[in-house]
Each structure stands twice: as C-alpha cells, then as structure tokens.
Amino acid sequence: MARPRSTLISIEDTPFYHCISRCIRMAWLTGVDRYSGKSYEHRREWVESRILELAQIFAIDVAAYVVMSNHLHLVLRVDIFEANSWTDKEVVAHWHQLFKGTEVTQKFAKGELVESFEVKALKHSIAQYRSRLSDISWFMRCLNEPIARQANKEDNCTGRFWEGRFKSQALLDEAAVLACMAYVDLNPIRAKMAATPETSDFTSIQRRITAACNGEQPKSLLPFVGNERKDMPKGLMFSAKDYLQLVDDTGRIVRADKRGAISQTSQLILDRLNIPQANWLKLTTEFSRLFKGPVGTLQELDAYCEHLDRKRRQGAANCHRWLDSA
Incomplete structure (x- = not known):
C-alpha cells in the first residue's frame, strides 16, 4: 500500500530526496517510439526547461536530473531556511x-x-x-501537470499521462546523495543512449560539464562547495571537478567498450565515503533496484524511522550491505 507523502518526508533527518516520475501505459515522454517510429525528442526541452524554471521559483534546489524515454529522475534538496x-x-x-x-x-x-x-x-x-514553495509534492505537481497537458494536446488525447504518484525516497547521508546523483547522471550511458557524460543531452551532468569548461558552475543547479569549513555556503561538500572525474571514471567502467578504472582522485572520494569500489559500482548501476525506501547507513536509517514513528526499517539489509563501512 502506498504511504502518505507526509510519512516519507523528514526534513529533520535530511533535505535530500530522489524523485521518479513514469509515464503510464505505453506513453512516451521523449525519444523515438520504436513501434510507431514517431519522435518525441522535442519534449526533452519542455521537461528540462520546466525543471530549471521551478528551481528558481521554489525553495528547492536541483542537485541532479535526467530525462529518459518514459520516465525522469530528480535529486532535490529542500531549503526550509530559504x-x-x-x-x-x-x-x-x-x-x-x-x-x-x-x-x-x-x-x-x-x-x-x-x-x-x-x-x-x-x-x-x-x-x-x-x-x-518548499514542498516536494507541489514541485512535482508543477512539473508534471503542464508537461502532461502539453503532451496530451500534442497527442490529441485525454486522461492520465503520468502514473498516479511520483516515487520519492529520502537520501539520509552524503554517501547516499552522491551515489544517487551518480546513478541519475549515468542513466543515459547505462541505457546506451549516450557514450559519455558530456554527450548525455538534457541532463544535469552535461550542464555541469559545459559550465566547468568555462570555469563555472551552473546557476540553476545546487553547487559543489568543497570541504566543510566556517561560514559554509549552501551546496554539496565536494569539489565539482572531483565529482565530474568520479562520474567519468564510473561511466567508463559501466560501458562495455571502454577500459575504465577508478582514478586516484575518485578513490579519495570513495575512501571519504567509506564505500569500496565494488559497492560503488553496484550502487551507481542498480540504485533504484536496491532501494525502494530511504537510503543511508543503519544509524541514519534508525533515526529517520524513529522520527517518523515507523516500526519497519524498509531496505535495512541492503543499506547495511552496500553503504555501511566494509
């Protein structure tokens, strides 16, 4: 049975959430329908533009996103203080x-x-x-409803375009956040829609790489702000350069036609997160299959379940196996 959204969100434990929306039946969000041959590629721009627009309106930051053929992924950070x-x-x-x-x-x-x-x-x-304006449900509603109306109008039909509810899962620590971001950013490579992160169109990783080439970070995405320090600005506590290197290294390993390896720089990040290479590859290729609920170490999971008065720790075994220290 689906849980009320209020029983899944605990800003006290984490501001980060992984959200997924899927099209209903055989509907196509973007890409080319292999049955009819009709192209829906132009809808990618609809979705990406709307995501970036909402990031400027809501007190919710976008850490990562990807638009696939019949679903989309988002990693969001709720900013109650803003x-x-x-x-x-x-x-x-x-x-x-x-x-x-x-x-x-x-x-x-x-x-x-x-x-x-x-x-x-x-x-x-x-x-x-x-x-x-700091509610993930309203963010997703304002994203999905206009896209559904545009798509139904274009398809000359009525009715549901998306599944009844978007899926969301709490990301309880920085290891879960970074693994989920990399999983989202590598979706097109795993699906063989792109060969490299920089050629993954309409994704957050491509936007970050383009900005990095100019020595910048995209203003529309949650920035990387480096190591924790006094007067810490809002953002992800890693360097943008190191994250892009980690995603590139991981993408090369995921691709069967590339001889990839984790570089020394990327290994330092994994050591900081206390995640072995084998675990990292498992997380970034099977994140959605491994975890159906909140993601984090058992300590973080216990605190999250206690605050929400949840007696059952959904996914505790996989959290322990893949995210607790080895």
Whole structure:
C-alpha cells in the first residue's frame, strides 16, 4: 500500500530526496517510439526547461536530473531556511509566477491598499504559499501537470499521462546523495543512449560539464562547495571537478567498450565515503533496484524511522550491505 507523502518526508533527518516520475501505459515522454517510429525528442526541452524554471521559483534546489524515454529522475534538496527568509512580498511574487493567486494577493503584489477585513485572508494565503514553495509534492505537481497537458494536446488525447504518484525516497547521508546523483547522471550511458557524460543531452551532468569548461558552475543547479569549513555556503561538500572525474571514471567502467578504472582522485572520494569500489559500482548501476525506501547507513536509517514513528526499517539489509563501512 502506498504511504502518505507526509510519512516519507523528514526534513529533520535530511533535505535530500530522489524523485521518479513514469509515464503510464505505453506513453512516451521523449525519444523515438520504436513501434510507431514517431519522435518525441522535442519534449526533452519542455521537461528540462520546466525543471530549471521551478528551481528558481521554489525553495528547492536541483542537485541532479535526467530525462529518459518514459520516465525522469530528480535529486532535490529542500531549503526550509530559504523559504522562511523570504518576505511576504517575495513569497507572493514567487507564487504568482506559477498561479494567479487570489484577488487579495494580487492587490498586495501591486502595492494596492488591502482592507482590514482582508488581512486575515492575505496572511493565510501567504503562509500557505510559503509552505507549498518548499514542498516536494507541489514541485512535482508543477512539473508534471503542464508537461502532461502539453503532451496530451500534442497527442490529441485525454486522461492520465503520468502514473498516479511520483516515487520519492529520502537520501539520509552524503554517501547516499552522491551515489544517487551518480546513478541519475549515468542513466543515459547505462541505457546506451549516450557514450559519455558530456554527450548525455538534457541532463544535469552535461550542464555541469559545459559550465566547468568555462570555469563555472551552473546557476540553476545546487553547487559543489568543497570541504566543510566556517561560514559554509549552501551546496554539496565536494569539489565539482572531483565529482565530474568520479562520474567519468564510473561511466567508463559501466560501458562495455571502454577500459575504465577508478582514478586516484575518485578513490579519495570513495575512501571519504567509506564505500569500496565494488559497492560503488553496484550502487551507481542498480540504485533504484536496491532501494525502494530511504537510503543511508543503519544509524541514519534508525533515526529517520524513529522520527517518523515507523516500526519497519524498509531496505535495512541492503543499506547495511552496500553503504555501511566494509
């Protein structure tokens, strides 16, 4: 039985979540339908553009994404602190980029006089918008619904385009986050849709590589900020260069026609995460098969289940086998 989303999200334990949406029946999101021969490649741009747009509107950062032929993967980071730091006007401005709002919020946004009897309704709307702008369910709703409408219009049909619910799983520690990101970034290579990360179109890894060639990081993605230090900025606690090297090394091993090996730089990351090479390759090729629920060491998994009052530790055996210290 599917669990309510509220029983899967625990920001107290982790802000990172892996989300997957799949098309229903034989629907095609992108790519070429092998049965009809019809190309849906142009839909990749729809999805990628919407993901990057929402990353600027929501208090939710995108760490990784990939758009496959009939599903998409996202690694998201919820930023409650950013949502709470916005002024009331900023909250309304962000929300109005997505929805019309109410007559009162429209007046407030334009700087018009809000009558005393309207203040209570205005405060309620702002509190609701602030909560929704840091809510993964609303992020995915704002991503999937417009794509479904566009696809159904193009296909001249009605009805569901996506499966009833997107899947989400908590990533409880940095090893789980990095392994999941690499798994997502290597999807096109495993599926033989691309030969290298830089040729994996409409993916986060390609966007990061393109930016790195100019000595930058993409502004639309959660940045890598290096090792932990005082006044730590928001981001992933690794260097962008080291992560790109790790993904490239792993991709070469995954490909049957390449003689790949983990470099010394990549090995240092695996040592820091306390993950043996064999475990890393298993994680980055079979992450979704290995884990159906929260992912992390047993210690992190115990804390997560305790906070959510869950008696059963789903996936504990695989968490211990592949992520606990060897």
